[in-house]
Amino acid sequence: MKDKKPKSVFKEGAITSDFIGNSIYKHQTKTSIGAHNIFLGQVRADEIDGKTVSAIEYTAYEDMANQKSHDIRESAFEKFELTCMHIYHSLGTVKAGEICLFVFVSSPRRKVVFEALEFIVEAIKADVPVFGKEIFEDESHQWKKNT
């Protein structure tokens, strides 16, 4: 059971390269870190039945999503020797070519961050209740499904 609300992983709109760059900068004071690894999910302009995706509108069951992200975080720290990790996911509209997911892991050594990042990203895709409405250029839509 939950004793307190976990930290929110959500940010309104796209995750900017400034935000990502600044996150890297902030870790320069943590000098026990020897390796970072970063995953950036980008909205793809998929072509479906002759129509092109221009944006994805994200919604989420926020309380459950934050709780699940917190659980993923706990198991990542249990499994891997990590110094820190951060997850950010967009809500609202993110245009094709923009970033909607930013996962950042840091450790004293490199091997750990490769494994940890894959574990975390796969868990987010499978377990975190985020929903995506793919908006086409003609403003029609369909619902995205992770495969």
Added chain:
Amino acid sequence: MQITIKYFGQIAEVTKLEEESLEFSGSLVSDLIEVLNKKYSKLINKDFQIAQNQELVSNETEITGQEIALLPPFAGG
């Protein structure tokens, strides 16, 4: 008992609601699905999972009256 149900994504498109309270007299998740399928006939063709108190549950799980949510396929990332 009175239960609160949250709807998301394409499920909310079908119900035209994000949340509602209803009086539920069954006991299992499968009973609730039956009630909702009757209320929203288009739900029958939709793919969704049920969460109770923010954990995914199966059709055989007992409804305990906490927060229920209908979750369409996840699309995070």
